[in-house]
Amino acid sequence: MIQWRFSPRSSFARTLLLIVTLLFVSLVTTYLVVLNFAILPSLQQFNKVLAYEVRMLMTDSLQLEDGSTLEVPPAFRREIYRELGISLYTNAAAEESGLRWAQHYKFLSDQMAQQLGGPTDVRVEVSKNTPVVWLKTWLSPDIWVRVPLTEIHQGDFSPLFRYTLAIMLLVIGGAWLFIRVQNRPLVELEHAALQVGKGIIPPPLREYGASEVRSVTRAFNQMASGVKLLADDRTLLMAGVSHDLRTPLTRIRLATEMMGKEDDYLAESINKDIEECNAIIEQFLDYLRTGQEMQTEVADLNAIMGEVVASESGYERQIDSEFATGELLVRISSLSIKRAAMNLVVNAARYGNGWIKVSTGRELQRVWFQVEDDGEGIAADQLQHLFQPFVRGDSARTTSGTGLGLAIVQRIIDAHNGVLDVGTSERGGLCVRAYLPLLSEASSVADNGATKES
Template structure:
């Protein structure tokens, strides 16, 4: 899994955070180069002049008064260093610590300024005496300290704390701004997903910044155009189906009147053709209704026994005793559920008719509930569908492989109708190869358990 952020919000936040941190680092570098370094050079020159003055003053004093004079000077600085042993112990204690770059520059500049015989500069890490200078006069070593000339830290703690607080406040403000910008995008994404599921996408508000308003207006126009095309297609299919039913009815009546007078094989062939045409027209009507229901208000949920609904639908598909023997029911323990009864019945009917027309018996129907999901499976023993075509056959007017479609050709709308209805109710249709041959159509429906009636 890539560590790079995937969403626009995360990427923008990362970019803003990086820019803020870089800006703070650049400010620190400029502060160091333009403020701290000149101050360090000025402080080093002042310290060198002070050391030279003290050295001249010590040279003018008698030898027996020099140590007392340095003691008074060190006492004012609150530094009790007076001997080489103390200096050595302090040096050993401070040896593991490293000097900051500014401190190193400070010491080097002082050393260059007072680079005379017997003069040494040594850094002290104890509070109150950061700098100790050794002066040698007449063979005697004297230590003087110059506290407070430069900070013992390369970067002031106050500046670090302030920078951290500034960065956090800036990131928080950027998060609020980016979140506000992401809200319109989130609405567009949700509306696009609803449109992809075949639902009627809600109109997006066209206010706010001009860029966001332009996107919302373009999306609303696209959604309105798609809805208009869908209505025109539904009207055309409905009109076509209605206009064709009248001549089909006349043809069926004519074949019934010719029974016993014409060629029986020819009449049977005409009747099969009429049945096929009526089935195609019914599929057109069902597809039109499914498309309309997906974009319209949802069908109300009714309390229903799923197993009873399955038995009723199977009975609608069984025409004779042979058809009944070809149907197998494996109905699990399913509680009373809240379901859109008409939509569920149309889904089951299309799955069963698809198995009868394009598969082979036996046809098995299974119901079960697993983890708050209702599963209904319709399985046949036909030639099945190739794995590469399982998703394609869910599209309107798509046909499965030639071996399966050759059994009884259709319009390719049965599974498309089931897919439309399932998407409209947040359900899912899965097509899988059945073990031992055939096709398994699995309907995964969200479960709404019925509430018991209130006691009066």
């Protein structure tokens, strides 16, 4: 299939271009039809009448239809000159009277020559309000005949052009409005599909528009309903499993409390395993919760990262920080972004050698935060699988975990229309940077005003 290089991509632009093209073709076709079947025959008739007038003025007698001749008195010819406004000029006088501005028309000259029976030069002067026809015939080769077309004015054609332009604009405007109305359900369908892609199930869409669009909308509603049912079943299953697992874990913990002092080492080991199981269960629940709709607010990314550094730093873990100057205002779910940053810090502590750094910054219309460590890093061929569920960067490591931490980060950043980027830290370890859309100044002012009013 042929792909045009500059072909519009949206159906709205393509349909509008098609309508405008068809309108243009229709106008050109109409022009050609009017030209060939109305204007040109009228010009031929006009040339024939004008040729009779010129022949009558240039000769003393006229050939009648019955073969007889009619003498034309000079007084009669002068009267015709006066009534028709016809003037005779020499070559020099004609140049001074406007002939220099006249345009030669070959097809008019050929038709006039055929009517007069000899070479004829026909020129039309349109520089004035009233068009003027200049003729030089073989009957009087040194004389130019000036014939003003007093019944034709250039202003007579202005309404035609205005009406044609107005009709074209109305048709294009109507087509634009019609296509907008037809594409409206498709736009709603696109927005709803993007929400489903982020794990947010929208309410059923209203089925309207063309029959094909209604069918697609109905199928989408059925698909969204099925996805929601599967997500609800998955959440219910995981919640039930976690509840059922925590009950025996609690009993095991109680059993360790009743063990003797000689078994303290064994009890401590069992309690660590219980804590690890609880952490795994909590991570499963966190992964499920990230697919739910989040409440967003305007927040300062520097403040959120400062809270993360303060909460994750301690006696055994020191976190370096480097924040951008000023406020980095973003519309986010503060709790979700904090959870994502904490997961990155935990991942850095688990696979690094003790050094962790949290940074923020601004880049064009985006802000970012990143977490670095000094571990061994990740092989380039494993980066594309790093954020998939149940996948860890190094399968040879025996570190505990489910492989859901970075998958949770990916889902949180996706829900905020952000992007994750993985690279190498300044100390050779892993560097994970999350980009988020920067809140515009106009939006921040409006949000602050709404907050004050509330």
